[in-house]
Amino acid sequence: MTRERDAPSDPDHRLELALEAAGLGSFEWDFARDVFIISERMSAMTGIPAGERPALGGAALDEFVHPEDLPAFRAAREGNRQTENRFGSAFRHVCPDGHIIWVRVAGIVERDDQGRPITMIGIVQDVTQLHQEEERRIQAMAELDHRVKNVLAAVQSLAQQTARRTASLDAFLQAFTGRLKAMASANELLTAARWRGAAIDHLASAELGALAPGQTSWEGPELFLTPRAANALSLALHELATNAVKFGALSNDIGHVRVTWTCRPEGGFEMHWTETGGPTVSPPQRRGFGCTLLEQVTGRELNGEAHVDYRPGGVVARLVAGPAAVAERPEVVPEVPSARVTETVATSRGPASLKGARVLIVEDAVLLALELETGLSDAGATVVGPAYELEEALDLLDQPIDAAVLDANLNGHSVTPVAEVLSKRGIPFVFATGYGETGGAPGGFEAPVIRKPYDVTQVAAAVAELLANR
16 A cells, blocks of 8 residues: 555655744755755745755855855855855845845755765754844843933932032932932833833822822823933922922922923923912022922923922922923833832921831842841831842741831842741731832732832831831
8 A cells, every 4th residue: 555645654744844833944955966955945935946956066045145144154155065064054035026034044964985075954944033033132232221321320410419419418318319219210100111201190190199198189181201301300390399398388288289281282291380378488598409400401301491480379380391302102001100108208207216126128139238227227126137038038037027128029039928928927018129010019919119219218117107007
């Protein structure tokens, strides 16, 4: 009985199935007859006609290799044919219709007893998508490098300008930390939208949402800002909020801050900040960096202008942005940011007291852990740890613990196992994390979240509040 060629047991059929599953075409170079034998799958991939064709010493396929890649391809081909048994090369292939794809060619050379090449058996793979993904990765890394350098330069400038306008270390730390937090909030929103833009209402919510609940409101049409404009507006709102808490409408329990914005007919937008119900206002006697930031930097960064009017009844600010500050609506729009602990300016409640409390610190960044240890110790706590690794943190859970501060990620490992143990024992904890999650605490735990960068006093205040509510 004659066996059918396409029966499952046919080795050639099984080989074809394997090549098809892998997305590969095949070829053979018969050195004795100097011909190429092109498979149907390679033909479909490259546009080179299937079947036999003269090899011309290998030069027959050179016309399909991109001119810029041809010298390297020839050198690899000749070198491997003469001295090596394996051949491999990746290059741009020019299809007969002019379409260009990236291909990877690999082959094995069979030789006779004298070492003369007899034939080369090889495969061809279309790696265009892989190459494009690699190019996108390289571009993304270059863009990330550019952004990181810009952020570091901005932070350096912010630190220098803040230091020049403050008279004490405490004042510098308070002002600089708040401004850094404002930049981080804008960056979190931009990252969630893949750096395509940030919504004005999200920026307002990030700066005002957890500040004096019931005493702030914001309203306006949906508008998205470019990364540059978003950072500028976030810093401007932070400066205005800081002044309102210290001297203005948010320094008492009855004042109110209202923020509104409208689209301008010629493009861009106009925003108004209005304070009411606070103490009588007078122009500042000393112009700090905050005033310079608002009146000079903000307007220029928004391609518009900024004015602050210190009226007796309350501060009124007008920010005008040009069309260049507005971005198209991004494909991915993040949710409105929310966190149970998002204080960005100092209040009058005074420093938190953790006297007698044993607080576990779990943080993989050594400098941050040391800063937390110092801050919590200054507040009166006895620090357990710090733990820098997950296993180290789990080992410390046998000690008496009243509360904990947890980094969400420890060198690539989730802190969830630690949080689960603490939760089962009824020990409260707060997350101090750099992840921009908008859906609440990591892992779905009922716990306050403080976003990095933070002021250690925020962490101490959050822990004190947890212990007070037990």
